[in-house]
Structures are given as structure tokens and as C-alpha cells.
Amino acid sequence: MAGEGRGFRLRKDRREPMAKAVLFDCDGVLLDSEYQYLDSVSRYLRTLGREAGIEELAYLVGTDIRRITEQLKKDYHLEGYGTEELIRGQRALFYKEFYGEGKLSPMEGLVAFLDRLRAAGIRMAVASSSPQEYVDYVLGQLKIGEYFEFALGRENVQRAKPAPDLYLEAMRRLKILPHEAVVIEDSQNGVAAGLASGAYVIAYKGSVVRQDTSGAHRTVFSFQEIGVEELKKDL
Incomplete structure (x- = not known):
């Protein structure tokens, strides 16, 4: 939802990147899973007598399922339902499709981009508001886990995106400063966190x-648009 990042200081400037590491979100960046999730939410809401299309629900992605569910309760007048009950309902539909469809596919151009980053000596990690088990499953199915030094799921920090905790924890583990990190995100909440x-x-x-990601320093429509040497040029 517009304004989800409120309460967290957004430190945006016009500087160029000085990348020692690239930190990736998972859903919507490594693979295109968000359509599936929002479709399952839409269908679940229908069972509760509520109507909402995928585009209407797009503002929800980029944070953890508990925060999403609390927002759904407010926006679709579901206060009479328990949060855990609503979480179980969403997950039942999503997991049935997601885990049942077989092999997952990485975003177009992702693997080639990871190869270029590795060849250039730029370190990589994943920081996602999704559960750790889910993130690990995705990396295994996509066969890209070897590229990343680690992958952080929601359980590793106190606050999910749009709070910066996941990215700050990734920087702490990599022993780098914020200006040495490049974050790649697809959601409003994720951009706010970065x-x-x-x-x-x-x-x-x-x-x-x-989604509205207009707050980001730069916008790209493919990984081919991101020049690795450009990320390193100010080191």
C-alpha cells in the first residue's frame, strides 16, 4: 500500500554505486512467484465473500505474511477472523500450487548476471521476508544456491521489510558498509527497506x-541492463 515505508527513514541520494556485494530479494527478483501468491490470496478472499483482483492486491507484496494478513484484515473487513486462521488459508492455496507445479524457473537473464558478478569478484547474498524454509527451497529448485554466501529469511531479524533489518543483517554478516552494498528489489516495501x-x-x-518503486536510485527491466563494471567503478 502506498506509504508502507512510512516510519523508516529513506536515505536516497544521487550517488553512484560502490558495490562490494549485491543483495537480492527473492520473490519477484530471483523468480516470478508473486503472481501465483496474489492469485491464491484473491481466490482465498473469494471464499470469505470478498472480491479483489491481483492488481488491487499488488501493494501487499514485499513484506512477511503476518504483516500482509493484518493489512488484509483492515482493508477487507476481516476483523472477525483470527490472523493464524487467515495465514493458514492463504498458505494452503499457495503452497498447493507452488510446490505442486514441479520445477521452478529463474528470471530471464538471472543466471548469466550471477555469473558476471561472480567473475568480477562481487559477493552475493539473499535477504527475503519469506520464511527461511521457503527461501532455501527456491534456491535449491533454481539451482543457484552456490552463488550466494548465505540467504536470510524472515526468522533472522526482528522486523520484516519495509524495515531495513534484513539488509542491515546481511551487511553485518558480509562485514561491509551500507554504501558498499547494492540492493535489487521489485516491491515498494523492499525498495523502502533498501x-x-x-x-x-x-x-x-x-x-x-x-509496483510503484519510484523511490529507487535506478530502475531496470532486465538484468542485462546492469553493468557489472559500472557497479564496481567507484571502488
Whole structure:
């Protein structure tokens, strides 16, 4: 929802990146899973007598499912339902499709981009508001886990995006400063988290589900648009 990043200081400037590491979101960046999730939310709401299309629900993505569910309760007048009950209902539909469809596919151009980053000596990690088990499953199915030094799921920090905690924890583990990190995000909440962490933020628009990411330092529609040497030039 517009304004989800309020309460967190968004440190945006016009500087160029100085990348020692690139930090990736998971859903909508590594794979295009957000359409599936929002479709499952839409269908679940229908069972509760509520109508909402995928585009109407796009503002929800980029944070953890508990925060999403609390927002759904407010926006669709579901206060009579328990949060855990609503979470179980959403997950039942999403997991049935997501885990049942077989092999997952990475975003177009992602693997080639990871190869270029590795060849250039730029470190990589994943920081996602999704559960750790889910993130690990995705990396395994996409066969890209070897590229990343680690992957952080929601359980690793106190606050989910749009708070900067996940990215700050990733920087702490990598022993780098915020201005040495580049964050790649696709959601409004994720961009807000990256900016609040002090990183250089690239908004990636390769997902079917598009959001307002106008706060990012730069916007790209494919990984081919991101020049690795450009990321390193100010080191």
C-alpha cells in the first residue's frame, strides 16, 4: 500500500554505486512467484465473500505474511477472523500450487548476471521476508544456491521489510558498509527497506506484478541492463 515505508527513514541520494556485494530479494527478483501468491490470496478472499483482483492486491507484496494478513484484515473487513486462521488459508492455496507445479524457473537473464558478478569478484547474498524454509527451497529448485554466501529469511531479524533489518543483517554478516552494498528489489516495501539501510537500490521490473518503486536510485527491466563494471567503478 502506498506509504508502507512510512516510519523508516529513506536515505536516497544521487550517488553512484560502490558495490562490494549485491543483495537480492527473492520473490519477484530471483523468480516470478508473486503472481501465483496474489492469485491464491484473491481466490482465498473469494471464499470469505470478498472480491479483489491481483492488481488491487499488488501493494501487499514485499513484506512477511503476518504483516500482509493484518493489512488484509483492515482493508477487507476481516476483523472477525483470527490472523493464524487467515495465514493458514492463504498458505494452503499457495503452497498447493507452488510446490505442486514441479520445477521452478529463474528470471530471464538471472543466471548469466550471477555469473558476471561472480567473475568480477562481487559477493552475493539473499535477504527475503519469506520464511527461511521457503527461501532455501527456491534456491535449491533454481539451482543457484552456490552463488550466494548465505540467504536470510524472515526468522533472522526482528522486523520484516519495509524495515531495513534484513539488509542491515546481511551487511553485518558480509562485514561491509551500507554504501558498499547494492540492493535489487521489485516491491515498494523492499525498495523502502533498501533505502532505509543506506544501500544503493535498483528496482527490477521483470515480474508480471508491477509496483510503484519510484523511490529507487535506478530502475531496470532486465538484468542485462546492469553493468557489472559500472557497479564496481567507484571502488
